[in-house]
Amino acid sequence: xxxxxxxxxxxxxxxxxxxxxxxxxxxxxxxxxxxxxxxxxxxxxxxxxxxxxxxxxxxxxxxxxxxxxxxxxxxxxxxxxxxxxxxxxxxxxxxxxxxxxxxxxxxxxxxxx
Amino acid sequence: xxxxxxxxxxxxxxxxxxxxxxxxxxxxxxxxxxxxxxxxxxxxxxxxxxxxxxxxxxxxxxxxxxxxxxxxxxxxxxxxxxxxxxxxxxxxxxxxxxxxxxxxxxxxxxxxxx
Numbered sequence: 001x002x003x004x005x006x007x008x009x010x011x012x013x014x015x016x017x018x019x020x021x022x023x024x025x026x027x028x029x030x031x032x033x034x035x036x037x038x039x040x041x042x043x044x045x046x047x048x049x050x051x052x053x054x055x056x057x058x059x060x061x062x063x064x065x066x067x068x069x070x071x072x073x074x075x076x077x078x079x080x081x082x083x084x085x086x087x088x089x090x091x092x093x094x095x096x097x098x099x100x101x102x103x104x105x106x107x108x109x110x111x112x113x
Numbered sequence: 114x115x116x117x118x119x120x121x122x123x124x125x126x127x128x129x130x131x132x133x134x135x136x137x138x139x140x141x142x143x144x145x146x147x148x149x150x151x152x153x154x155x156x157x158x159x160x161x162x163x164x165x166x167x168x169x170x171x172x173x174x175x176x177x178x179x180x181x182x183x184x185x186x187x188x189x190x191x192x193x194x195x196x197x198x199x200x201x202x203x204x205x206x207x208x209x210x211x212x213x214x215x216x217x218x219x220x221x222x223x224x225x226x227x
Contacts, residue, residue: 004156042219043157043201048212056212090156101147104156 002027004105006091012111018079021108025072025093031055032074033102034066037088046089049074050096081112116140119202119218128227132189136202136218139183143204143216146178148187151199151220160200161187192225199223 005024013019025032033056034046045058049068066076072093078085088109092102119136126132134148145164149157161176163169163185169176175188185204189196202218 043203043217045215056210056214092156101159101162104158106154106156 004091004093004103006089006105006108008108009106010109010111012113013081015081015083015112017081018077019081019110020075020077021089021091021110023074023076023091023093023105025074025091026103029093029095029103030072031094031096032068032072033092033094034074034076035090035092036060037090037107038086043090046076078110083112086110086112114139116216117202117204117218120221121219123222123224125224125226126192128192128194128225130192130225132192132196132223132225134187134189134200134202134221134223136185136204137183138185138204138216140204140206140216141180141183142206144207145205146176146185147203147205148174148176149201149203151201153198157201194225194227197224 007022031050033048035043037043046060046064047054047066048056052068063079068074088107090104090107092104094102117136117138148161150160151157163176163178166178166180173190177186199220199222201220203215205213205215208214
């Protein structure tokens, strides 16, 4: 079966711009989580959605937002990009919140210049 | 102090060696313990999942949890070049809002040399 699909794989943006990343979870999975991964901070939790509702949120500024659609696909948006937002953004899906383990996508590599 | 500490390495071993990867944690509320493997340019994939103290074996991999010492380990026997990856530990607890909170180690980079 198809895995978690993230698009685009690579993105280069300029400071001050905004960006939207997309995630299609595994069929049947209704929970989608987003993470930011950097060498210095590792994996940091952004937010988790289940049935179109945000169920959990990490400690990121309001410039980071997300949403989930009725087909469980999810998008995350970062507005007013900063150089420090350069990272690998990972999406993970599971059947429900609180499930053991996640299935991750390959991520979107965002570079802010 | 981070809630989860993991030595980032890098760790370099010859093929066939036994590898030991470790994480320590400070939050005694952590209930679930996981090990993920991440290859370059890929997302992490779940390797092992444990709940209680003790050992859990899956093929060449053994996960060990010692809740009294707040210490978890992943052992890889007969290591292969294909095991070269970054290994991340993750732990979870349920917060006051009944939401699962997952905390990650920074990951240990492992290279297995033929």
